Amino acid sequence: MKMKKYTADTMVQAMQQVRKDFGDEAVILSSTIVQPKGLLGMFRKKRVEVVAGFDEPAVLKESGLPSADEMVQSATSGPDPSLEELKQDMREVKLLLKAAKKSSSFDQYPDSMQPLLDRLTAQELKPELVRTAADRIFSRMKEEKTDFTEAEQRQIIKELLKEELADLPFGGVNLKKKYVNVLGPTGVGKTTTIAKIAARSLIENKRKVGFITTDTYRIAAIEQLRTYANLLQAPVEVAYTADDFRQALEKLADKDIVFIDTAGRNYKELKFVDDLKQLIDFNLEMETYLVLAATTKESDMRAIAEQFGEFPIGQFIFTKLDETESIGPVYNMVTDFQKGIAYMTDGQEVPEDLEEATVGNLLTLLLEEGADA
Numbered sequence: 001m002k003m004k005k006y007t008a009d010t011m012v013q014a015m016q017q018v019r020k021d022f023g024d025e026a027v028i029l030s031s032t033i034v035q036p037k038g039l040l041g042m043f044r045k046k047r048v049e050v051v052a053g054f055d056e057p058a059v060l061k062e063s064g065l066p067s068a069d070e071m072v073q074s075a076t077s078g079p080d081p082s083l084e085e086l087k088q089d090m091r092e093v094k095l096l097l098k099a100a101k102k103s104s105s106f107d108q109y110p111d112s113m114q115p116l117l118d119r120l121t122a123q124e125l126k127p128e129l130v131r132t133a134a135d136r137i138f139s140r141m142k143e144e145k146t147d148f149t150e151a152e153q154r155q156i157i158k159e160l161l162k163e164e165l166a167d168l169p170f171g172g173v174n175l176k177k178k179y180v181n182v183l184g185p186t187g188v189g190k191t192t193t194i195a196k197i198a199a200r201s202l203i204e205n206k207r208k209v210g211f212i213t214t215d216t217y218r219i220a221a222i223e224q225l226r227t228y229a230n231l232l233q234a235p236v237e238v239a240y241t242a243d244d245f246r247q248a249l250e251k252l253a254d255k256d257i258v259f260i261d262t263a264g265r266n267y268k269e270l271k272f273v274d275d276l277k278q279l280i281d282f283n284l285e286m287e288t289y290l291v292l293a294a295t296t297k298e299s300d301m302r303a304i305a306e307q308f309g310e311f312p313i314g315q316f317i318f319t320k321l322d323e324t325e326s327i328g329p330v331y332n333m334v335t336d337f338q339k340g341i342a343y344m345t346d347g348q349e350v351p352e353d354l355e356e357a358t359v360g361n362l363l364t365l366l367l368e369e370g371a372d373a
């Protein structure tokens, strides 16, 4: 077997050289990322080292990995390596292959950046954004000719992510609009969340609160809202029709803030969109929130947000942050749909488990929560 070592900037370039010399039949025996040595080595590009071979027996082609026995027979030049040595090499090759499969595509950045990049990837932040962040950190390091601690790197990412959120509204009810309306799929926590917000408005802001529910599909849903409202000694009006809704508005005329609960329906169906538009007067001075559970798959959240595109959604509310480790999708939704967050909730306790959203607390969750540095 002929073997040759290649060094190149990227794996693709290395493979091109291999193919030029050996054609498509070449076997890659090992591939290693080489970090240039020395203090400033980290600022130099990493190189890829590939050992390729050709003229292997058929068995090898099938297995995809060179077998030690075959290699002993085919190693024609130089002193014969012992079987043990070859077996050891084989194990290393296997480990390398495994590592190559697992490693992120962020190999070109210094080792000191890997923990943070791993975290952002684990958070399921968009890969393009992680790469932009990585480039920014790395170019600052090069400018200042110094390595940064993880805390310093986090600061740079924070600035970047903050810029992306700069123009979006964050924070909860401003108490200027009388009506607060929550939309969203079933079970995400709409009813629980308005109970929490209402309790805060009553207890902290001393506002007179009332409720209207249009979720009349299940008796239990009305009872659930009544239970919370009773605790707050606040009235609940049930609206089955647009007329009921208008009457409810009149009955609650003396309230400072009125919370409107809705049923989760499939708003891809135009009929439900129309029903809700008929029922609720969206021209009122109203804040309309789309409630999403942070536990929902990002692709499903997107589909839901699109479904609700017919409604004048001002901000998102994200619930169930206590039940997920990855906050990236929350961030991705905010930037992609260009909507800020009013509240985030992290538990079932009313009214405790509710937090007004700020850019700061979103970024803390994303970058710092649970981090050991």
Ligand SMILES: Nc1nc2c(ncn2[C@@H]2O[C@H](COP(=O)(O)OP(=O)(O)O)[C@@H](O)[C@H]2O)c(=O)[nH]1
Residues within 6 Å of the ligand: 184, 185, 186, 187, 188, 189, 190, 191, 192, 193, 264, 319, 320, 321, 322, 323, 345, 346, 347, 348, 353
């Ligand atoms: N773990 C967790 N559960 C929540 C949270 N918010 C709501 N829930 C629970 O989710 C379930 C559905 O809530 P509900 O308010 O009835 O959802 P709705 O159908 O959208 O009105 C209930 O068991 C709530 O206690 C949250 O932030 N964290």
Ligand SMILES: [Mg+2]
Residues within 6 Å of the ligand: 190, 191, 192, 215, 221, 261, 262
């Ligand atoms: Mg409900």
